């Protein structure tokens with residue numbers, strides 16, 4: 001099986017046809033959260049530039065369709081994983097229920113639900129609920145012998161013990177939404193991908209649950225954050241993305 005490449009197409013089909021069963025050490029998946037539709041936007045935001053709520057055709061399904069879709073892609077992911085392999089799934093309050101049900105049905109062991117606390121979260125546009133400032137990353141493992149590089153993670157932790165020594169990383173990660181130089185923007189200065197994930201978040205996931213030379217797969221690659229960080233950290237990488245415009249962005253980011 002070829003590695004260090006980006007497949008264009010539907011991730012379920014590609015995982016079934018192109019990825020060897022039992023070959024993948026780590027999957028990071030940032031699927032559609034199924035939250036598009038209301039077109040909220042905030043133009044003239046002075047700190048981070050204009051902001052538009054995710055509003056994409058790939059992110060709009062009925063509840064039964066979304067359940068079915070979640071079953072299909074997590075099922076295909078399960079087949080590609082090695083025994084001892086890990087899957088990290090990004091989600092929010094919109095879709096964590098479907099993700100957890102399917103992981104349990106497939107007998108994944110849930111090791112953590114990491115909370116990504118967005119330190120520069122967007123303001124509450126509706127003013128009818130608490131301001132949303134978190135997303136989650138559910139970590140599931142196939143089998144009992146998983147990789148967890150605790151010492152390497154301690155070195156990534158900005159928090160230290162009282163005596164200045166490294167401290168174990170907790171399951172709440174305060175990290176900003178991607179802005180500044182890291183945010184990939186088009187000529188109109190609008191963010192090219194609406195849900196580009198922070199590189200630091202991917203660094204933590206990849207360091208935690210893979211080793212140099214291992215294969216990291218992202219079935220919903222988007223702008224290519226996972227493959228970019230996997231390459232940087234000396235892992236082999238495979239990305240899958242169905243939209244041609246994002247495949248091009250990710251390829252450019254990978255210099256391929």
Ligand SMILES: C[S@@+](CC[C@H](N)C(=O)[O-])C[C@H]1O[C@@H](n2cnc3c(N)ncnc32)[C@H](O)[C@@H]1O
Nearest residue numbers: 010011030195196197220222223225241242243
């Ligand atoms: C939430 S975004 C991922 C963003 C990515 N983590 C990043 O940092 O840029 C989800 C991506 O999955 C893609 N997508 C949606 N359905 C897909 C499918 N069935 N197969 C492959 N890609 C899909 C969308 O085009 C979108 O780019």
